[in-house]
Amino acid sequence: MQxxxxxxxxxxxxxxxxxxxxxxxxxxxxxxxxxxxxxRALSAMQGDVRAVRLIAPELEGWDSPLLAAFHTxxxxxxxxxxxxxxxxxxxxxxxxxxMALAVPPRDQGVKKTxxxxxxxxxxxxxxxxGITLDVVNFIGEVSQSMARFFTGRASCSSRDMWNVLRECxxxxxxxxxxxxxxxxxxxxxxxxxxxxxxxxxxxVASLVGVSxxxxxxxxxxxxxxxxxxxxxxxxxxxxxxxxxxxxxLTGFGISPTDFLVLPRVLGLAVMTPLLTLYADVAGMAGGxxxxxxxxxxxxxxxxxxxxxxxxxxxxxxxxxxxxxxxxIISLCGCYQGIRCGRNASAVGRATTSAVVxxxxxxxxxxxxITIIFTVLDL
Amino acid sequence: MSDAIAxxxxxxxxxVTVAYGSRVVxxxxxxxxxxxxxxxxxxxxxxxxxxxxxxxMGLTPPAQGAVYYGKENFWGAPVKEREAIMxxxxxxxxxxxxxxxxxxxxxxxxxxxxxxxxxxxxIRDIAAFKLALVGLAGFEDFYPSEISGGMRKRAGLxxxxxxxxxxxxxxxxxxxLDPVSAARLDELILQLxxxxxxxxxxxxxxxxxxxxIANNSVxxxxxxxxxxxxxxxxxxxxxxxxxxxxxxxxxKGRDRGGIA
Ligand SMILES: Nc1ncnc2c1ncn2[C@@H]1O[C@H](COP(=O)(O)OP(=O)(O)O)[C@@H](O)[C@H]1O
Ligand SMILES: [Mg+2]
Numbered sequence: 001m002q003x004x005x006x007x008x009x010x011x012x013x014x015x016x017x018x019x020x021x022x023x024x025x026x027x028x029x030x031x032x033x034x035x036x037x038x039x040r041a042l043s044a045m046q047g048d049v050r051a052v053r054l055i056a057p058e059l060e061g062w063d064s065p066l067l068a069a070f071h072t073x074x075x076x077x078x079x080x081x082x083x084x085x086x087x088x089x090x091x092x093x094x095x096x097x098x099m100a101l102a103v104p105p106r107d108q109g110v111k112k113t114x115x116x117x118x119x120x121x122x123x124x125x126x127x128x129x130g131i132t133l134d135v136v137n138f139i140g141e142v143s144q145s146m147a148r149f150f151t152g153r154a155s156c157s158s159r160d161m162w163n164v165l166r167e168c169x170x171x172x173x174x175x176x177x178x179x180x181x182x183x184x185x186x187x188x189x190x191x192x193x194x195x196x197x198x199x200x201x202x203x204v205a206s207l208v209g210v211s212x213x214x215x216x217x218x219x220x221x222x223x224x225x226x227x228x229x230x231x232x233x234x235x236x237x238x239x240x241x242x243x244x245x246x247x248x249l250t251g252f253g254i255s256p257t258d259f260l261v262l263p264r265v266l267g268l269a270v271m272t273p274l275l276t277l278y279a280d281v282a283g284m285a286g287g288x289x290x291x292x293x294x295x296x297x298x299x300x301x302x303x304x305x306x307x308x309x310x311x312x313x314x315x316x317x318x319x320x321x322x323x324x325x326x327x328i329i330s331l332c333g334c335y336q337g338i339r340c341g342r343n344a345s346a347v348g349r350a351t352t353s354a355v356v357x358x359x360x361x362x363x364x365x366x367x368x369i370t371i372i373f374t375v376l377d378l
Numbered sequence: 379m380s381d382a383i384a385x386x387x388x389x390x391x392x393x394v395t396v397a398y399g400s401r402v403v404x405x406x407x408x409x410x411x412x413x414x415x416x417x418x419x420x421x422x423x424x425x426x427x428x429x430x431x432x433x434x435m436g437l438t439p440p441a442q443g444a445v446y447y448g449k450e451n452f453w454g455a456p457v458k459e460r461e462a463i464m465x466x467x468x469x470x471x472x473x474x475x476x477x478x479x480x481x482x483x484x485x486x487x488x489x490x491x492x493x494x495x496x497x498x499x500x501i502r503d504i505a506a507f508k509l510a511l512v513g514l515a516g517f518e519d520f521y522p523s524e525i526s527g528g529m530r531k532r533a534g535l536x537x538x539x540x541x542x543x544x545x546x547x548x549x550x551x552x553x554x555l556d557p558v559s560a561a562r563l564d565e566l567i568l569q570l571x572x573x574x575x576x577x578x579x580x581x582x583x584x585x586x587x588x589x590x591i592a593n594n595s596v597x598x599x600x601x602x603x604x605x606x607x608x609x610x611x612x613x614x615x616x617x618x619x620x621x622x623x624x625x626x627x628x629x630k631g632r633d634r635g636g637i638a
Contacts, residue, residue, distance in 0.1 A: 245475055248471060248537075251468075252464065254461075
């Protein structure tokens with residue numbers, strides 16, 4: 001038999017009755033029955049209705065959907081101060097409803113409704129000042145921690161420090177070698193196409209050298225490190241946060257900034273410039289290969305042209321870039337890790353944000369430094 | 379305010395409100411943990427026991443009110459002072475919260491390395507001793523991921539004891555343990571209190587055997603969002619509010635609404 005229901009109000013009492021086959025399998029044949037049932041019953045709960053009686057005569061079968069519908073109706077009736085009579089329900093149904101209704105819903109169990117687009121936009125905008133303040137706070141904490149370190153009043157984990165030096169130094173060498181060698185090749189190829197028009201292929205050497213050393217080397221190293229190291233900082237510290245390991249440190253009076261952030265910031269501040277120098281050399285080697293093998297420039301004149309235009313100030317500017325990137329990457333990674341939420345998806349979000357924000361930071365910092373040095377005419 | 383604090387008070391909460399953002403979890407909490415007490419914080423699950431513990435041990439500031447260690451206002455003190463106080467407290471977290479990239483011995487050793495000038499050898503011995511104390515002798519070189527949940531809890535206790543703290547906090551120490559291990563842990567807590575003179579604060583949502591050894595308590599209620607009773611649990615059993623007596627006798631913290 002089909003599931004049927006009947007809702008009638010008599011002398012202030014609303015009788016809600018369901019009969020027929022109400023199992024999930026029978027309901028599948030007539031979709032929407034439960035929903036209609038519930039909404040009709042809820043909308044009938046008005047006027048002089050003071051009591052609700054739930055009955056189920058001639059019920060052939062039932063499981064969760066019907067029970068859930070009765071529960072929704074009873075809960076709503078309670079919240080409107082109506083009395084509910086469940087004695088007309090089959091054995092087994094009444095006790096279960098009783099159990100479900102025993103604990104009154106707490107306000108803390110109620111989740112906020114899904115916000116609309118405008119609301120979300122508004123919330124994001126309102127959150128900005130708070131986030132900015134938080135970032136400034138974090139940078140302040142790290143600076144204080146560094147000051148303590150250099151005056152010998154903070155000890156950071158030397159073991160973490162060595163790990164950082166190894167992970168972002170030695171372990172990053174293969175990928176830095178590959179990417180910067182290829183970047184050198186590409187720069188040489190593309191520039192040679194233009195320079196050929198003027199018969200000035202020899203300038204490929206200085207072009208590759210200067211651009212690698214001044215910006216491309218540091219930027220490439222920065223991007224590789226933010227994908228490798230920044231992401232891993234965020235993931236490691238973030239999962240420590242999830243696991244309450246950061247709280248356990250704080251519980252011993254050990255500042256997580258000193259213990260977790262400081263070694264990573266210092267480690268990257270040392271390693272990024274070193275890796276950058278290495279990337280510069282690898283990039284120039286790439287250019288050298290193209291120049292000598294493809295363009296037929298004599299090795300000696302390639303080197304001479306490079307050295308003629310590559311001044312020490314370019315090297316210093318490149319290293320300055322690298323140092324700034326090192327701070328950006330480690331601060332972004334550690335910030336996202338420390339502020340990570342308490343679940344697995346929060347760690348994923350922290351990792352993504354760490355990489356995105358450090359790459360954006362690198363590009364912005366490059367522009368700022370380039371503009372400053374152009375104005376200074378260096 | 380601090381003149382109202384007794385000389386033998388270890389930790390005192392005065393009118394503490396615990397909140398997450400604007401959502402108040404518990405408010406108006408005032409109680410005193412005396413030195414040498416075994417103090418239990420009881421209440422149904424989700425009523426804010428762990429949150430209160432975080433305020434007491436200095437991880438999150440209270441929305442209102444004050445926490446005193448001895449006569450010192452914890453949250454009013456500068457960071458350095460706070461860290462010094464936290465060094466004298468130990469915490470066993472609900473999930474253990476061991477540092478997963480370190481072995482058990484290194485977990486116990488870390489606070490010692492950070493704060494003392496003992497030699498590596500001495501530190502290693504202390505770590506082995508603390509681990510043996512909680513029944514984990516021989517597991518020094520295991521990583522937290524290589525041992526069971528119950529063992530992680532015990533390792534968490536060993537780490538909490540690393541710096542010989544004055545006050546130790548336990549969050550649900552026996553949850554997830556079999557009855558025998560739970561009883562052993564209770565015995566261990568009692569022994570530690572007797573031999574080391576520690577003050578013990580235990581959070582629990584069940585009528586654990588810890589009840590039999592506790593001599594002071596506070597009961598949190600989820601519905602009224604405040605404490606509904608406090609004091610010696612054995613006294614409460616005789617003359618406390620009905621809800622508390624029911625909790626103690628039936629082990630259920632639930633309030634049952636009825637259906638007419
Ligand atoms: N980080 C948090 N942010 C927001 N609410 C929280 C957070 N942690 C716990 N809560 C809420 O605070 C209440 C108390 O939680 P908790 O202290 O863990 O309870 P208990 O330990 O007594 O079981 C719960 O309602 C929980 O949802
Ligand atoms: Mg808890």
